[in-house]
Amino acid sequence: MGKATGFIEIKREEAAERDPKKRLNDWKEYSAPFSDELMSRQGARCMDCGTPFCHIGTEINGATSGCPVYNLIPEWNDLVYRGKWKEALERLEKTNNFPEFTGRVCPAPCEGSCTVAISDPAVTIKNIERAIIDKGFENGWITPRIPAKRTGKTIAIVGSGPAGMASADQLNQAGHTITVFEKADRPGGLLMYGIPNMKLEKEVVERRIDLLRQEGIDFVTSTEVGKDITAEELKAKYDAVIVCTGAQKQRDLPLQGREAEGVHFAMDYLTASTKSLLGTKLEEGEWIDAEGKDVIVIGGGDTGADCIATALRQNCNSIVQFGKHPQLPLARTEDNAWPEFPKVFSVDYAHKEAEAKFGEDPRQYSIQTKKFVKDENGKLKELHTVQMKKVTDESGMFVYEEVPGTEKVWPAQLVLIAIGFEGPEQPVLQQFGVDTDNRKVKAVYGEFSTNVEGVFAAGDARRGQSLIVWAINEGREVARQVDHYLMGSSSLPSVAAM
Known part of the structure; x- marks a missing residue:
């Protein structure tokens, strides 16, 4: 206290x-x-x-x-x-x-x-x-911790996000030799390319990765399993493999006009923006620019807010964020009692910025997109919406229905879809031959082992889209299980025992 x-x-x-x-x-x-x-x-x-x-x-x-x-x-x-x-x-x-x-x-x-x-x-x-x-x-209190001895055991970790890095850190300290494979050109996963600088400057991410490198962890970038190296090669070369690929398959909005030029996934937009800031040469068509455009972000979460902040810095003409739910209450309701996570109204950094620039909060609530409309050249020019209301159906379940007369046409030359993720990308899982459950890797929490001998899974690839703290939790826990698998016992701490 x-x-x-x-x-x-x-x-x-x-x-x-x-x-x-x-x-x-x-x-x-x-x-x-x-x-x-x-x-x-x-x-x-x-x-x-x-x-x-x-x-x-x-x-x-x-x-x-x-x-x-x-x-x-x-x-x-x-x-x-x-x-x-x-x-x-x-x-x-x-x-x-x-x-x-x-x-x-x-x-x-x-x-x-x-x-x-x-x-x-x-x-x-x-x-x-x-x-x-x-x-x-x-103050220089954080310095490289070089393991005093090595066990001779080698471990490959696929994915360098927070789960992959946490498991690498733990297992390296246990004395194993760790190689982390990352398909992007820089390690860090969504920490590097999914979260913009305004929330997490990339020097902060690179500082930690440099420290892990000094401690003996090898990061191999621009290497995709199934394309640049096979799962069989990894299993043959390493004593154990941990799949920490995250849940990066973005959820789509398959509506009329989806193919219009100017409709993009949010993560593609954020990634291209960060790559540009870091001086990475972008492939043709990879750069997505909001300058001078009317921008609509579909999705009311943190990723959507990050898109707002990015578009503002690119000097967009206007910005609106659509959310399917009603505005949250200012205080906890009776069905959201402490110690549950408080489902209350808040103003994110991006919303403050939008209000400072345009004079109003950019969020629209209880709204559903009906279709995208393109011009004669195939470019997005507008989208159509309708307001929704939450009602109880015959079975007592809450459902959303359209409110007649609330149809609206919005001018838009750039739409960013930020409605979450469906789960991990399947090709890499198919490479390893691991069983899946609702698209996620099937592996019991606390054990983390898959149906394939010596292959483990953790983080969003196993649990689905979640929080960074859960990714670190699973990275630490899978490390303990892999250490036990290789050595017969483990001195690594269990998260639950702390």
Whole structure:
């Protein structure tokens, strides 16, 4: 805990953000640096709650509650309050391989289940986490940890996102020799190309990858299983293989006019933007530009918000984000009680930026796209929508139906589809011959072994589209299982035991 009466005496203070209008002129992170004094005050708000629900790490009604990597949150909150930053870093690194990522892009389910949040704003756990790890790098406390000895065992990891990197980190520290294969030209998975710089600057990702390389992990990029190397080659060369390819098959919107020039998947748009910023030479047709265009983002989630922020920086003419659900309430409803993740209205960084530029929140709610319309040259010129309402059908189930008379035509030259992912891409799974269940790799959580001897799976490839903290959880857990498979026992920590 922090100060015994801190949660009573001290109000929650958010970390400062750069001015929304000014930050639209660059691609740097939108948040401003934290002060030690601010973080100390916020750490003091952590109460002596007896049972710290902030790190229960479970799912309630389909949403994550508490921290899935079981961060020792009350301990490092107290240490930050007392100014013991190095000790706080030691506690943080016991459970989380990459706090610099989670402290920036995790939706912070820990705060939703913070005990203070029963009646007051939660402790600023996410900001404190980021402050700890940033201070660790700034002060040179984070240095390469070279394993004292090697076991002689070799492991191939397919996919370099947070699950792949976490398993690589753990297994490398156990003394195994690790090679991570990545089909993109840079490692990092969605951390590199799926999340824009404004939320996660790529220097932060590259800094961690460089550290892992110094510790002995080999990253092999521009190498796709089934194209540049076969699954059989991997199984023959390595003692074990872990599939961490993520859930990157984007969900489509197969409507009339979908083939119009100007309708793109959100992830293709974000990837091309980041590649351009990093100086990567783009293939013809890969660049997607919002400049001067009326842009519509279909999908109300974080990826959609990232598309808004990117289009604004490309000087779009207008921006609208469609969501199929009604606007969320300002406070928890009776069916969304603590410690569930709070399903309440919030304003993301991108929405603040859009309002600063165009004078209004870009979001439209309870809206459904009916069709895309192209001009005589095959280019998108507009899309048609209708408002929806949520009703109860004869069986008592909630369904959506159209509201007559609410049809509308929207001018649009660029539409970005951001409605989630269907699961992992199937060709690589077929290469390994692993069984699938609802398109995901079939592997029991806690065991992570597939039907193919020596082949394991973890992260979104196994569980479906999820949070970065679940990816790190599974990366750590699969590492323990692979270590046990190779050595007969494992000294790697179990996430659930922390």
